[in-house]
Amino acid sequence: MISRRNLLLGGAALTLSGCKLLDGLNSGDSMLRATLQGAENLTMTAQRFLLGDSLAPEFAEADIRQGQHPNGSTAVDSPEYLDLQAGGFANYRLQVTGLVETPLSIPYATLTAMQSRTQITRHDCVEGWSCIAKWTGVPLSMILDQAKPLLKARYVVFHCFDTIERTLAGEVTYYESIDMVDARHPQTILAWGMNGQPLPMANGAPLRLRVERQLGYKMAKYVQSIELVDSFAGLGSGRGSYWADRGYEWYAGI
Amino acid sequence: MTPEQGPLIYRQKRITRLTHWVWAVCLLFLMFSGFQIFNAHPSLHFGKESGFDYDNAAVAIGAVQDGDRVKGVTRILGRDFDTSGVLGTSGGAVRAIPAALTMPSTQSLATGRVIHLFFAWILVATLCVWLVFSAINGHLRKLIPSLRDLRNLPDDVANHLRLRFHHTSDYNVLQKLAYASVLFLALPLMIATGLTMSPAFNSVAPWLLDLFGGRQTARSIHFLTMLALILFFVVHMVMILAAGPLNEIRSIVTGWYRVDPDQGGQDDQSA
Numbered sequence: 001m002i003s004r005r006n007l008l009l010g011g012a013a014l015t016l017s018g019c020k021l022l023d024g025l026n027s028g029d030s031m032l033r034a035t036l037q038g039a040e041n042l043t044m045t046a047q048r049f050l051l052g053d054s055l056a057p058e059f060a061e062a063d064i065r066q067g068q069h070p071n072g073s074t075a076v077d078s079p080e081y082l083d084l085q086a087g088g089f090a091n092y093r094l095q096v097t098g099l100v101e102t103p104l105s106i107p108y109a110t111l112t113a114m115q116s117r118t119q120i121t122r123h124d125c126v127e128g129w130s131c132i133a134k135w136t137g138v139p140l141s142m143i144l145d146q147a148k149p150l151l152k153a154r155y156v157v158f159h160c161f162d163t164i165e166r167t168l169a170g171e172v173t174y175y176e177s178i179d180m181v182d183a184r185h186p187q188t189i190l191a192w193g194m195n196g197q198p199l200p201m202a203n204g205a206p207l208r209l210r211v212e213r214q215l216g217y218k219m220a221k222y223v224q225s226i227e228l229v230d231s232f233a234g235l236g237s238g239r240g241s242y243w244a245d246r247g248y249e250w251y252a253g254i
Numbered sequence: 255m256t257p258e259q260g261p262l263i264y265r266q267k268r269i270t271r272l273t274h275w276v277w278a279v280c281l282l283f284l285m286f287s288g289f290q291i292f293n294a295h296p297s298l299h300f301g302k303e304s305g306f307d308y309d310n311a312a313v314a315i316g317a318v319q320d321g322d323r324v325k326g327v328t329r330i331l332g333r334d335f336d337t338s339g340v341l342g343t344s345g346g347a348v349r350a351i352p353a354a355l356t357m358p359s360t361q362s363l364a365t366g367r368v369i370h371l372f373f374a375w376i377l378v379a380t381l382c383v384w385l386v387f388s389a390i391n392g393h394l395r396k397l398i399p400s401l402r403d404l405r406n407l408p409d410d411v412a413n414h415l416r417l418r419f420h421h422t423s424d425y426n427v428l429q430k431l432a433y434a435s436v437l438f439l440a441l442p443l444m445i446a447t448g449l450t451m452s453p454a455f456n457s458v459a460p461w462l463l464d465l466f467g468g469r470q471t472a473r474s475i476h477f478l479t480m481l482a483l484i485l486f487f488v489v490h491m492v493m494i495l496a497a498g499p500l501n502e503i504r505s506i507v508t509g510w511y512r513v514d515p516d517q518g519g520q521d522d523q524s525a
Contacts, residue, residue, distance in 0.1 A: 019286055023358040025365050033365070036372040043371060047454045054457040059302070066307035122303060122469065124453045126363065128295035129304035130469050213454045247364030253454030254371065 028247060037249075044251040048181065051253075056187055056212035059120040059132050068133040068194060070202035071125055073162035073174065076222055081161045089206040094143075094190070095225035098157070101148035108206055112192050114138045119187055125216040126248065135210050137191030141184045143226070149180075153228035156183045157235060158209055161222040164242055176220040177232065177240045177250075178211055187212040190223060215252035217243045258515060263423050265511035270393055273384040274506055277441075280377040281483065283369055286357030288480060290366030296350030298477055302468035312474065315350040317342045324348060378445060381437075396425060397434045403427035419497040421514045436486055440479055447476040 025033045076082070084092045089108045096104035118136040125131075140156070160174035182188055190207050192199055199205040204221025211218045218241070232238050237245040244250040266274075297314035299305060314329045315337070326342020328335045344352035353359040357369055388394040403426075410427045413419065420426065425433065449455045450462040450472035466472040494502040505511035 019354055019357050019359040021357070022283075022365070022369060023360060025368065026358055026360065026362050033368060036368050039368075039372040039375050042375060047452075050458045051454055056453060056457045057460045057463060063302060065303070066305065069304075069306045122453070124451070124469065125295070126367070128291065128473060129299075129306075130302070131306070132303045213457050215453060243364075247362070247368070249367070254449075254452035 040249045040251065043254060047253045051213065053185065056121055059122065061120065063132045064120065064134060064195060066131065068123065068203050069129065069131045071216065073164055073221060074202040076162045078161060078163070081222070085201065085205065092206050094207060094223070096143060096147045097225060098227035098229055099150040099153035100228050101150065102146065104143070104147050106143070111138055111190070111207070114142065117186070117189050119212070121187070121210070121212045123216050123219070126252065134195050135189065135191040136193035137189035137210065139186065140188045140190055141186070143190070144183060147228070149228045152230045154230050155179050155228070155232070155240065157227040157229055158220040158223050159225045159227065160220050161224045172242070174220060174222070174242050175236060176209070176218055176242065177235070178218065182211050182214070185213070213253060217248065218252050260421070260513045260515040262510045262512050264509050265423060265505045266509045267391060267393065268509065269384070269387040269391070271506055271509060273380050276380045277377055280373045280380065283357065283373045284377065285480060285484070286355065287366045287369035287373070289351040290356040290358065291363060291370055292477065293350045293356060293361065294363040298474040299470035300467070300474060301470050304470055315341050317348040374448060381441060397430050397437065399427050399430045403430060417496045421497070421501065421512065423513055432486065432489070436483065440483055440486070443479050444476060447472040447479065451476070
């Protein structure tokens, strides 16, 4: 006879096995995962169709109620970076390389003297939290105009100073990429200022990317150089971003 | 056939049954993967952003060191509750929602999102199919309570409370209200608040942010509506058990439903 207790236990076991049902999805080479991840393409196609060149909402000064909550890497300890930081980034130069007509090496002083854009926007972390801050920086499109990407250039890759992972195989520095649609968006800037101050170390000094219509992890901090590419082969595991290589969406619009 | 049994009627069309089961599965996966996503930031804030330097969290689940043990603490509207073993700590680990309720069972925000967004698409597609077919085949009308239904509401509530059910071809008024709230209120609200959390969608429909009072409020509404859907599910199950599970389940699997003897239409009027 089935007692009430056994029924409850059975139910609990079902719930448990139910939740473990998709644990296999954690593996990057799971076929089922690849199938479910197909929805990512659908999301990107649908959002790109709806979005056009619409702007992310911008907020008022009064909406800035706190500092920008730092996440991911919050400090860099490489000697090269610390040297640059000690000198107030006077010796920092943004390298623009890859599939461009004119490779660039732009000094920090030139970057901060270029025509800038200031926007008060909401930063949405993939974890679920949001934080509003004011960002000042150079529109990425201006830098691309100077570098003149070749026609076959499809993505802008950001190579960063910060070591996000230390393994036995070596150190992994952060890398991220966006396509030309987001790179040319008017709110896509390389920010050197935050809330009216130079960008703090915790938030990605000297330069961090802002891609306001995507989630926080797309907005690479501590940008060292920019590379224009036509594919992600040779970059990490080939998905175009540190977090995409670890199972997150490359297009993080939701 | 025993004398008191009414006739079998064809109550649920194939498209109704199919869509019911598809979104039942979707909602189950969405709930489990939703808890996984929630675990990455287990607090519910109200407003445009999440307070770090100030507090705008209505609910926060965490863990604190208490002597030589770690205690699970759930803070609701400023009051702390010891929820060790369930919320905050469970299975000997620090985690907001226990492994038994998250999918995958291990902590993986990336995988949780893959599952959640896949089933979100299936749910939306199924709802669209259901809406179109139900508008055409007349099912939609059966969900809208009539004036007569509303006049019957007190009687119907009394009958439900006494677990006395009438098995008729039509839904009773409480059923209509419950199903209509889920299909026309709760699920659209889930989809709208879900989209409001999308920074991309915000640029297309910034008015949604104003409608819900900010992204973090939308996130909290998304969570609270999920709890309401769980409540619906529990009541739904209890009602099926109370009204005769075999008959109820048969109607949503095969479409055939045995009505009360006096409800069977013309054949029965003579009986």
